[in-house]
Amino acid sequence: MLGSPPRFVRSWITAALVGSVLVGCGSPSSDEPASDKAKPAARTEVTVEPIKASTKLTDTNGVKVSLEKEPERVVCLFALCDDILTELGIVPTATNSALLAHPEFLGPEKAKEVDVIPGGFIAPEVEAILSHKPDLVIGLGDTHGKLAPALKGATTFWPMQPETWEDSVGYLRDVAALTGRTAEGEKAEKVFRTKLAAAEKTPSDKTALIIYGSDENFGVATPEADVTASLFPKIADYPWKSRGVEGSYSLEEILAQGVDVLFVETMSFGDADGKLSEKLAENPLWSKIPAVKNGDVHEVNSEVWAKGRGTRSLGIVLDEATAALR
Numbered sequence: 532m533l534g535s536p537p538r539f540v541r542s543w544i545t546a547a548l549v550g551s552v553l554v555g556c557g558s559p560s561s562d563e564p565a566s567d568k569a570k571p572a573a574r575t576e577v578t579v580e581p582i583k584a585s586t587k588l589t590d591t592n593g594v595k596v597s598l599e600k601e602p603e604r605v606v607c608l609f610a611l612c613d614d615i616l617t618e619l620g621i622v623p624t625a626t627n628s629a630l631l632a633h634p635e636f637l638g639p640e641k642a643k644e645v646d647v648i649p650g651g652f653i654a655p656e657v658e659a660i661l662s663h664k665p666d667l668v669i670g671l672g673d674t675h676g677k678l679a680p681a682l683k684g685a686t687t688f689w690p691m692q693p694e695t696w697e698d699s700v701g702y703l704r705d706v707a708a709l710t711g712r713t714a715e716g717e718k719a720e721k722v723f724r725t726k727l728a729a730a731e732k733t734p735s736d737k738t739a740l741i742i743y744g745s746d747e748n749f750g751v752a753t754p755e756a757d758v759t760a761s762l763f764p765k766i767a768d769y770p771w772k773s774r775g776v777e778g779s780y781s782l783e784e785i786l787a788q789g790v791d792v793l794f795v796e797t798m799s800f801g802d803a804d805g806k807l808s809e810k811l812a813e814n815p816l817w818s819k820i821p822a823v824k825n826g827d828v829h830e831v832n833s834e835v836w837a838k839g840r841g842t843r844s845l846g847i848v849l850d851e852a853t854a855a856l857r
Contacts, residue, residue, distance in 0.1 A: 577725055579724065582704050582717055588709065596705070607626045608660075611699065612669040618842055620715050625665075630835070667686065667687050668686050669689045669706075671690070699758055719843070726846055735853075739768065739792045743837055746805055755773040762852075763852070793829065794836070796831055827855070829855050
């Protein structure tokens with residue numbers, strides 16, 4: 532799925548995990564050429580502004596959040612929440628993602644101690660959420676917003692909608708303020724900004740591409756609609772732009788761009804294990820892409836690359852991407 536509006540993209544990606552079909556990647560439905568590059572981003576500012584603790588705030592996307600006290604029991608319905616809490620030294624009361632099992636988060640053993648909300652990403656069970664008596668429930672706005680009426684009066688629901696890495700930093704600061712973990716929030720932001728600023732000082736001249744998908748189809752991650760992809764114009768040649776809801780890139784266009792390094796996020800493979808890159812290898816055009824010919828195709832951890840979206844996940848992305856782009 533290429534070029535869907537920012538508020539639509541990641542809920543569709545996660546839907547792929549439960550078997551939904553991603554938008555096809557056939558002939559482009561836009562007249563806009565693939566060679567039009569995303570606008571180069573300004574240099575990253577390393578200075579971190581102080582975070583002020585508060586139980587009432589307007590978040591980075593204009594949503595008002597008000598609590599009676601600092602939250603102690605937080606339920607996460609999408610991985611950005613888990614990422615932020617980990618950065619702040621907080622373990623969620625319950626979660627709806629597998630991100631915590633990553634070794635750079637809690638690790639597989641400690642992650643098992645965190646309860647999992649049943650029902651899947653698209654339809655987490657309200658009764659299960661409330662059984663944990665949460666002070667705060669954090670979800671993805673365009674996916675979990677429908678839960679708000681059922682949670683009203685029992686807890687506070689906070690719909691987040693990250694679109695760029697700047698949004699993710701903003702949400703980190705917001706959660707740090709609400710939880711009183713201001714020093715931890717400032718430190719995590721500083722670490723990430725420093726890493727990003729260092730990476731953009733020596734950008735690669737290689738052409739990069741992030742694709743994601745399942746055994747049924749795939750899409751191209753674009754900086755306008757994908758938090759991870761929003762980093763790439765800073766560190767590589769990334770000539771991929773959103774074409775709107777109906778837009779898609781074909782393998783012919785990808786081949787024409789001469790992609791040097793490919794990052795592949797396998798989202799879902801039915802009931803069997805599999806890799807998106809192996810599925811795409813069935814197309815004869817795939818083997819002609821320079822990255823494929825040169826063995827520069829990298830199957831990455833989709834929990835981190837596609838769903839994490841927070842400063843810790845993005846820091847891992849920068850480490851892995853810059854190493855591959857050297």
